[in-house]
Structure formats: C-alpha cells, structure tokens
Amino acid sequence: MRSPLYSGRTLSDWFDHHTDLYRWKVVDHYVSRLRGSMQLLQQLDIVGRTSELARVFGIQFYHVLTRGSQYRVESMMLRLAKPLNYIAVSPSVEQRAQQRAPQCIPLVMEPESRFYSSCVLVLDFQSLYPSIVIAYNYCYSTCLGAVGSLGTPDEFKFGCTSLRVPVDLLHQLRDDVTISPNGVVYVKPTVRKGVMPSMLEEILKTRLMVKSSMKTYQQDKALLRLLHARQLGLKLIANVTFGYTAAGYSGRMPNVEVGDSIVHKARETLEGAIRMVNSTKKWGARVVYGDTDSLFVQLKGASKEQAFRIGSEMAEAVTATNPKPVTLKFEKVYLPCVLQTKKRYVGYMYETPEQKEPVFDAKGIETVRRDACPAVGKVLERSIKLLFETRDLSQVKGFVQRQLLKVLEGTASMQDLTFAKEYRGSGSYRPGACIPALELSRRMTAYDRRLEPRVGERVPYVIVFGSPGVPLIQLVRRPLDVLQDPSLRLNTTYYVTKQILPPLGRLLQLVGVDVLRWYQEIPRVQKASLWGPSEAGRRGTISQYFTSLHCPVCQQLTQLGVCAACRADPQRVAVTLNQDVRRWEAQQDQLLQVCRSCSGSAERQMSCVSLDCPVLYKLSRVGRQLSRGPYLRQLLEQF
Missing domain, CATH: 1.10.132.60 (B family DNA polymerase, thumb domain)
Known part of the structure; x- marks a missing residue:
C-alpha cells in the first residue's frame, strides 16, 4: 500500500492556511498514517506475539520489548531453581572483572576460497550448544571445578565466586563424573540433573510438540499464528542460554568454566564429524569449510540425487557416534556455489531431491547486507x-x-x-x-x-x-x-x-x-562546456557548467551540438527533437496523474517527498530532461 509523505514545512503551512480544506488535509494525512501503523501491527502480530513470548518467558509484556535475553533466561531458570532450593549468585562489577578470561573459541575454518561446480553438502548440528548441555549435564549446579583445583583443602576460584568441594565427596563420585575437554569436572545425571539441562530439555521437547501441533491445525490461522509465536520464543531462549553463561563483560551470572566447557565440547564434536567425513572412503567426500556447528562437504563428480543420498548417510553416521540429543542434520545441497571467506558464501540451493528450480542463497555478501546502496546488491546478485x-x-x-x-x-x-x-x-x-x-x-x-x-x-x-x-x-x-x-x-x-x-x-x-x-x-x-562560470558571476559545482558531448538525435560524439551527419537532414532533426520533448511532457503528465491518484490532490506541483516511491525519482528525471527544452529549442532555431 503506497501512501504519500509530506515534509514538516508543508504540513505546517497547510495547518496554518486560512481555509479549513487544507487543515483537514493535515488531519486526514495523520489519520491515514495511524491506520497504516495499526495495519502493520496487526499484520506482524506484534501484540499477539509479544503476549505469547511474555507467557512463555514468565515476564511482563513491556519487558519482552525492552529487556535483553539474560533477563528472559534467568526468569525461566529461577523458576526451576527455586523448588530445588538454589539461590542465584549476584556478582558485582569488580567480581566479573576478576574472573579469568575464556580459553576456547568456536571452530571456524578458513574455507578453500573458489568456485565449486560440483555438489557441496551443508550439514548442520541441530541446536548444538543446548544439546551439549543436555547430553553432558553441564550446569552451575553439577560442576565440581577444574581438575587442577580438585582435592585442595581451601576454596578455589569458580566463575565470579569460589567453590569448596570436600575430598571425601570427590572420592565417592569418582565413577560418576565426566570431564570436559578443558578439564572441568561435572557429575552425571544419575547423581544430580542440572538446572540448565532440565530447562533446555523441557524447552526443546515442548518446541517439538508445538511444531507437531502446527502441522495438525493448519486450517486455524489464529491458532497457527499463536503456536508459531510460541515455538519461536522457545527457539530463541534455547539458543541464548549459552550466552548467559559466557557473557563475561556485562553478564548477570557468567561462569567461564561452564561457558568454556560448552564451547570446547562443541568444537570437539565438530572436529570429530570432520575426521569421520574425511576418512570414510566410500563417500569420497572432503570437508572444505566448517563454522561453529555446520560442515560444508564437497562431493566431486556426484549427481544431485547421489549427493542427497550420501548426505543422509553422513548425518545418520555422525549422529550415531554422539550421545542424545546431539543430532547432525542434512540441510541442503549447493550446486554450484562460491566460498569466498569465513561466513561469506553464495550458491544455488536444493533442499529436496525432487526440487527442480534452485533457490539463490547468500550469506554475508553484499546481496544480503544493508551497509551498501541497493545498486551494489542488484549488480552482484545478477552477475x-x-x-x-x-x-x-x-x-x-x-x-x-x-x-x-x-x-x-x-x-x-x-x-x-x-x-x-x-x-x-x-x-x-x-x-x-x-x-x-x-x-x-x-x-x-x-x-x-x-x-x-x-x-x-x-x-x-x-x-x-x-x-x-x-x-x-x-x-x-x-x-x-x-x-x-x-x-x-x-x-x-x-x-x-x-x-x-x-x-x-x-x-x-x-x-x-x-x-x-x-x-x-x-x-x-x-x-563539454555549456556556459562559462564568468557569466553572471555564478558559483556552484563544476558539474553545472558542463553538458554531454553526445548528439541529441543519434547519440554519437560530436563537437557541434548536432553532428554533421544529422545536420544534413534538418527535417529529421526537427521531428526527433520535437518528439523527444513531447514524449517527456507526456511522461510527466502520466507520473503526475499517478501522484494525484495516490495523494487525492488535484494540484499541479506535488508536495510528496516519499523517498521509497520510484515515481518521485522518475518525475525528477523527466523534469531534468525537460529543463533541456530551451537548449533543444536553440538547436531547432538553427534549422
């Protein structure tokens, strides 16, 4: 729906006009914008979605819009922690600053940058960080500390605070612990189920249940929209729980031991998947890029159907080597594609073997970025x-x-x-x-x-x-x-x-x-020069003193205004220049008619300044072409 936009100066002049008609135009303009805003809110379901997120997270409606993800995680986590008689730590700024720095970062491989004409599979671990928390029982409440600190009689550093673990307790639990790759010890779920694993397990199971309900109630649009908002909220909260543990700068309750354990285990899981894919000879595959929780696997000489079959085998084989619920999912096939650098790639995507027409899929390049002008993305995408x-x-x-x-x-x-x-x-x-x-x-x-x-x-x-x-x-x-x-x-x-x-x-x-x-x-x-700067002493940019050297009739380069070939046929020159002026005037009238139908005004000069409307730019271009009218008439007088 296109609606006009007026400047503050125009609206003020209309409101101060001595006739009520112009004042009514101001009121009508704001009423139409208000109606459009309400339609946008309804179409995007802002109120319904925010209400559903508030219900899922257990926070106020306004806090969904204004508070961050840590507030949401803590709201859900504390509701589980309170019945278990846990109290959340409240570290000060100084305590957060004294916490040691993280020691591990996610695995992001440098891709083999080139154009791939063969199939490239994309496999992705489903909710990798939440799955690792559940599978290995990583939590504040299940951690016994780092291996080097175990057995010390005094308290040792643990996140922003300290932790005391009796030696005899360690001896009793020696067969019921898991050690993360960074050397932090956690008890198994048989001893104590952590708060975070319990919360994430419930969230992921509930989301699966909600998504299955969405398939059942496809006809009920209102219920479908509500269920979609609910599963979206559950997905968001699951994905930011790791960030809650690792937010060392502004975190509410950061813990570097827990955060490092999750990242290190995720890195180890991805490296294991890469080794398996590269070492299995029957697939004939090679990993060309890996990023946090995803793999890009090249299959030389494989057809699209073979790629889908091998991709499904890979996903099943890697999933079988990991504890539940860590799952590798086969996402799509790129044929062909370009891997440029880390997190920058583009390709033609196929998601099912039956898909005939590919989908253009780009990540990180200028076609999907907003920091350049639209022309950059359009030229790049078409190329x-x-x-x-x-x-x-x-x-x-x-x-x-x-x-x-x-x-x-x-x-x-x-x-x-x-x-x-x-x-x-x-x-x-x-x-x-x-x-x-x-x-x-x-x-x-x-x-x-x-x-x-x-x-x-x-x-x-x-x-x-x-x-x-x-x-x-x-x-x-x-x-x-x-x-x-x-x-x-x-x-x-x-x-x-x-x-x-x-x-x-x-x-x-x-x-x-x-x-x-x-x-x-x-x-x-x-x-070429159109007029000299000395004329009337005018000042301005250099571009206003120049015009094109192209002949207005045949567009060939010339120094004569109209080229010598066209001068030999003065009748053609006169007809062509007159046709150009008439065509521009007709275009201007058509565009003004579009503006009048949009704004409901019968005025000759349009006051609309909407930069999102292409008619505004077309009107300006036609106006500039018509401004050449005196120059064209000068040429016509010569014939």
Missing part, C-alpha cells in the same frame, strides 16, 4: 546468477559493463544509489567522527531542531560531485537536496570505483577475472 546459469564469463562481462555505463551516464535510478545508515544519537559518536548520518543530522538540526532523526532510524544519503580535494564527508547530501537542486550531480565515479567494483572484484577474482580491466574498457562519457 552471480549469470555465472551460475551460463558459466559464460563473456555474458557476465557484458552485463557488468552495461550496468557500469548506466551509472556513469547518470541514467541509473537515484533510489538504487541511496545509502541508508543507522543514526545512533548525537552523544554516541566520538568527537570529530566523520559519519554521514551524523553530518546530515547536524545540518538538519541547524535548520530545524525537530528534524533530528530518532535513535535507530536509518538516514538516507547520496554522494555528489564536488571540487577536487574536498573531503568525502562534505559531499554527502540528502536525496531530496539532489532532487530539488539541478546543479548537484551524483558522483558516479565514486559509486563505480568504491562501491560496485570492490565486491564484484572480490567474488570474480576467484574465477580469474580482473573486474577493474572490464571497467577500463568502457568508453568514457565525455562532457
């Missing part, structure tokens, strides 16, 4: 799809060069070249920070104090041409400034060389391509 589908680099080259030429000529949509970075508040940046969102916020606040963006809001901006040597931060402008000021022109060289080419180069260099050479082969768009 990858062309590479995967055709395996023809000449087609990829042709597409990339066409898109770069579009940007250089200024025909690409400004909407695709607009950045949007999060604003963190004026007090959250260090002094002298060159942050575009902060710079624009200062300019807007200097104009109107109420224009300061809200904390967390994304501030849109573009980069324009400026004088040589000007710092980049001074070339930052709001998109509306560029739309309203014809003298400003987007810095197309910056967008091409600093935004679009680097991610393309990082990916295509894996197949032996130099993207910079492709860019250097593009014919340059030449510019």
Whole structure:
C-alpha cells in the first residue's frame, strides 16, 4: 500500500492556511498514517506475539520489548531453581572483572576460497550448544571445578565466586563424573540433573510438540499464528542460554568454566564429524569449510540425487557416534556455489531431491547486507546468477559493463544509489567522527531542531560531485537536496570505483577475472562546456557548467551540438527533437496523474517527498530532461 509523505514545512503551512480544506488535509494525512501503523501491527502480530513470548518467558509484556535475553533466561531458570532450593549468585562489577578470561573459541575454518561446480553438502548440528548441555549435564549446579583445583583443602576460584568441594565427596563420585575437554569436572545425571539441562530439555521437547501441533491445525490461522509465536520464543531462549553463561563483560551470572566447557565440547564434536567425513572412503567426500556447528562437504563428480543420498548417510553416521540429543542434520545441497571467506558464501540451493528450480542463497555478501546502496546488491546478485546459469564469463562481462555505463551516464535510478545508515544519537559518536548520518543530522538540526532523526532510524544519503580535494564527508547530501537542486550531480565515479567494483572484484577474482580491466574498457562519457562560470558571476559545482558531448538525435560524439551527419537532414532533426520533448511532457503528465491518484490532490506541483516511491525519482528525471527544452529549442532555431 503506497501512501504519500509530506515534509514538516508543508504540513505546517497547510495547518496554518486560512481555509479549513487544507487543515483537514493535515488531519486526514495523520489519520491515514495511524491506520497504516495499526495495519502493520496487526499484520506482524506484534501484540499477539509479544503476549505469547511474555507467557512463555514468565515476564511482563513491556519487558519482552525492552529487556535483553539474560533477563528472559534467568526468569525461566529461577523458576526451576527455586523448588530445588538454589539461590542465584549476584556478582558485582569488580567480581566479573576478576574472573579469568575464556580459553576456547568456536571452530571456524578458513574455507578453500573458489568456485565449486560440483555438489557441496551443508550439514548442520541441530541446536548444538543446548544439546551439549543436555547430553553432558553441564550446569552451575553439577560442576565440581577444574581438575587442577580438585582435592585442595581451601576454596578455589569458580566463575565470579569460589567453590569448596570436600575430598571425601570427590572420592565417592569418582565413577560418576565426566570431564570436559578443558578439564572441568561435572557429575552425571544419575547423581544430580542440572538446572540448565532440565530447562533446555523441557524447552526443546515442548518446541517439538508445538511444531507437531502446527502441522495438525493448519486450517486455524489464529491458532497457527499463536503456536508459531510460541515455538519461536522457545527457539530463541534455547539458543541464548549459552550466552548467559559466557557473557563475561556485562553478564548477570557468567561462569567461564561452564561457558568454556560448552564451547570446547562443541568444537570437539565438530572436529570429530570432520575426521569421520574425511576418512570414510566410500563417500569420497572432503570437508572444505566448517563454522561453529555446520560442515560444508564437497562431493566431486556426484549427481544431485547421489549427493542427497550420501548426505543422509553422513548425518545418520555422525549422529550415531554422539550421545542424545546431539543430532547432525542434512540441510541442503549447493550446486554450484562460491566460498569466498569465513561466513561469506553464495550458491544455488536444493533442499529436496525432487526440487527442480534452485533457490539463490547468500550469506554475508553484499546481496544480503544493508551497509551498501541497493545498486551494489542488484549488480552482484545478477552477475552471480549469470555465472551460475551460463558459466559464460563473456555474458557476465557484458552485463557488468552495461550496468557500469548506466551509472556513469547518470541514467541509473537515484533510489538504487541511496545509502541508508543507522543514526545512533548525537552523544554516541566520538568527537570529530566523520559519519554521514551524523553530518546530515547536524545540518538538519541547524535548520530545524525537530528534524533530528530518532535513535535507530536509518538516514538516507547520496554522494555528489564536488571540487577536487574536498573531503568525502562534505559531499554527502540528502536525496531530496539532489532532487530539488539541478546543479548537484551524483558522483558516479565514486559509486563505480568504491562501491560496485570492490565486491564484484572480490567474488570474480576467484574465477580469474580482473573486474577493474572490464571497467577500463568502457568508453568514457565525455562532457563539454555549456556556459562559462564568468557569466553572471555564478558559483556552484563544476558539474553545472558542463553538458554531454553526445548528439541529441543519434547519440554519437560530436563537437557541434548536432553532428554533421544529422545536420544534413534538418527535417529529421526537427521531428526527433520535437518528439523527444513531447514524449517527456507526456511522461510527466502520466507520473503526475499517478501522484494525484495516490495523494487525492488535484494540484499541479506535488508536495510528496516519499523517498521509497520510484515515481518521485522518475518525475525528477523527466523534469531534468525537460529543463533541456530551451537548449533543444536553440538547436531547432538553427534549422
């Protein structure tokens, strides 16, 4: 649903207008926005989902929205701990600071960065950290301390506090303990079931029960939405329980022994799976990347059907070597794919053997990131799809060069070249920070104090041409400034060389391509002087004194305004230029009609400033083309 957006200046003028019609327009605008906000809340089921999460976690409705994950974990954990007569430790900031540093990190292998034309399997351990806590009974309440500290008569360091374990108790439990890979001793569930394993086991079982209920009640949409919110809450709480034990900086009750034990055991489990996959000859497989709880396995020469069969065998074999509920799940097959670096990969995904059309699946690269302009993601995604589908680099080259030429000529949509970075508040940046969102916020606040963006809001901006040597931060402008000021022109060289080419180069260099050479082969768009800066003493950017050297009739390079070949046929020149002007005027009328139908206004000049609407950019582009009307009429007078 598209709705108009008006600036504060426009709304103020309407509200202060002497006729009631304009004041009613302001009221109608805010009522329509309020109605849209309510529809969004209803569509996203914010109230229902938050209520369900509050019921699952046992906390207040408002705290679901405002408090962090530690608050949720503790709420559930303490409800289990209290009947068992446990009291949660409340360490001070000093006690947290004195806790020793963690000694283990998750296993993240460096991938074999290249293009894979053969099948690559992705296998993933299901809820690995919660499963390890349950399988090995890791908990605050079951830990006896590190091996080096056992048997000492005095208390020894344990997390943020200390622990005393009698020697005779250790002697009695010598056959009922498990030792984690980092040398911390825990009792088995037969002696004492830990609070955290009990909580996580209940959570995972309940989630499975809820998901099976969702399959049963597919027709009841309201109940289905409620059950989905419930299983989502259970999934979130299970995944953050490890973080509760390992949050050494701002944790509520961190314990480095328990956190290290979980990470070390998870690492050992993943390494064992990698050894098994690499050493089993009948599969003919090789692990090319591993990340925390997942494996990427290459099968050379295997078909898609064989890949699914072997993947299922691998998952069953690895699961059988681990205690319940540690389970390796076969997720998907990539055919083909590119592994770029750690946590950055892209491929065509198949999830079932019967699936005919693959799904484009990307992680960590610019197609799924929001810190670049949309043009970067669009060019990169289309280039990858062309590479995967055709395996023809000449087609990829042709597409990339066409898109770069579009940007250089200024025909690409400004909407695709607009950045949007999060604003963190004026007090959250260090002094002298060159942050575009902060710079624009200062300019807007200097104009109107109420224009300061809200904390967390994304501030849109573009980069324009400026004088040589000007710092980049001074070339930052709001998109509306560029739309309203014809003298400003987007810095197309910056967008091409600093935004679009680097991610393309990082990916295509894996197949032996130099993207910079492709860019250097593009014919340059030449510019010639339109009027001199001395005329009327005007000042401004260098781009406002230049126009294209291309002939307006045949688009060939020329120094004469209209090329010599077209001058030989003056009738064609007159007809072509008149047709261009009439076409632009017709486009402008069509776009204005769209705006009037959206805003309900019959005015000639539209006041809408919605940067999410493509019509705004099309109107600006047509307006700039029509602004060439006097220049075209000058050419027509010569014929």
